[in-house]
Amino acid sequence: MPVRLITIPFSHYCEKARWALDRAGIAFEEDGHLPMLHYLATFLAGAKRTVPVVVDGNTVLTDSTEIIAWADQHEPGSLLPKDPKTRAVALELEDDFDRNLGPATRRWGYFQLMPQPATQQRILAKHVPRWEVIALRFTKPLAFGMLKRGLNITAEGAERSRAKIDDTLDRVGALLADGRTYLAGDQFSVADLAFASLVAPVTRPEGHPMQEPALELFSGAAREQVDRWRSSPAGTFAQRMYADHR
Ligand SMILES: N[C@@H](CCC(=O)N[C@@H](CS)C(=O)NCC(=O)O)C(=O)O
Known part of the structure; x- marks a missing residue:
């Protein structure tokens, strides 16, 4: 199996x-x-x-x-660095991204994209059984309502998440400022993978197997914000991880 x-x-x-x-x-x-x-x-x-x-x-x-x-x-070493100290740094970064970045990009992304009519076809209805897409016609109000309540998808929540994303991107940018190629050690690791995948809802990289960039779904101030994140040092780094390692 x-x-x-x-x-x-x-x-x-x-x-x-x-x-x-x-x-x-x-x-x-x-x-x-x-x-x-x-x-x-x-x-x-x-x-x-x-x-x-x-x-x-x-x-x-x-x-x-x-x-x-x-x-x-x-495949030992493919994700977790073999050197114990580097591994500890990589795992600490992963944990930070899991706790702070992941929930923030999800909330901000949902807040921007849920109201867009094209979201259903361009994002939701892909790579799932056809019957689920048909059922979505009826389950969407309930599903969106549950998501909004469960994830606190409100204007205030989205604003707090925007600040949290900024904070993480600034901290990653500060790490990269010394010219390093990867976040922990001199090889691609779980730290780079976790950062690039969890920031992807707002950096919209090429090469993501399940998410097209779909930048046109963001409008006005949200599009300007996405462009700022994409062109920041940390956002550029995340896109490079997709180009080089995905
Ligand atoms: N800590 C978990 C988080 C996973 C998670 O939050 N998954 C979300 C999707 S992004 C989920 O399954 N939500 C469904 C629910 O909570 O009902 C992990 O790293 O796997």
Whole structure:
């Protein structure tokens, strides 16, 4: 049985896990679902509410960090630096991006894109079963309502997230200011992968397997903000990680 990766295809935490499996050379089949409709797959697999989930025989992994550690065992050093000190730095950065950057880019991105009519076709309805796309016609108000409440997608929440994204990009920019090629050590690692995948909803890189840049979906001030993030040192770095390593 091939490894199965249960996802919401456009989710950036899912992209983090997908990229890690690709990087470690693990063949897998992706089982993508729309938000809420993914619960059936995760619960039947013995996992909880969130994706990504990896199922490999009796092994069920329910968090992207856990998936990366598992993937690295298949190809040691492909994600986690072998040197203990560099590894600790890389894991600390990953944890920082998981806690601060991921929720912020998700909230800001949802706030901007949910009201756009083209979002459904361009972002949501891709790489999921056809019946789920049809069902979305009826489930959308409920699904969007739950997402908005669950993730606090409000103007105030989006503004706080914008500031948090700025803060992370400034901190990453400060690390890069010494001319380093990668965030931890001299090789691509989990730190670079986590940063580039979790910032992707607002830097819209070329080469993302499940998310087209779709820059035209952002309008006015939001588009100017995306352009600023994309052209910042940290945003440019994230796009380079996609160009060179994805
Ligand atoms: N810490 C988790 C976070 C995963 C996560 O937040 N997944 C979201 C999608 S971006 C999810 O599955 N949300 C569905 C829900 O909470 O019902 C990880 O790194 O895997």
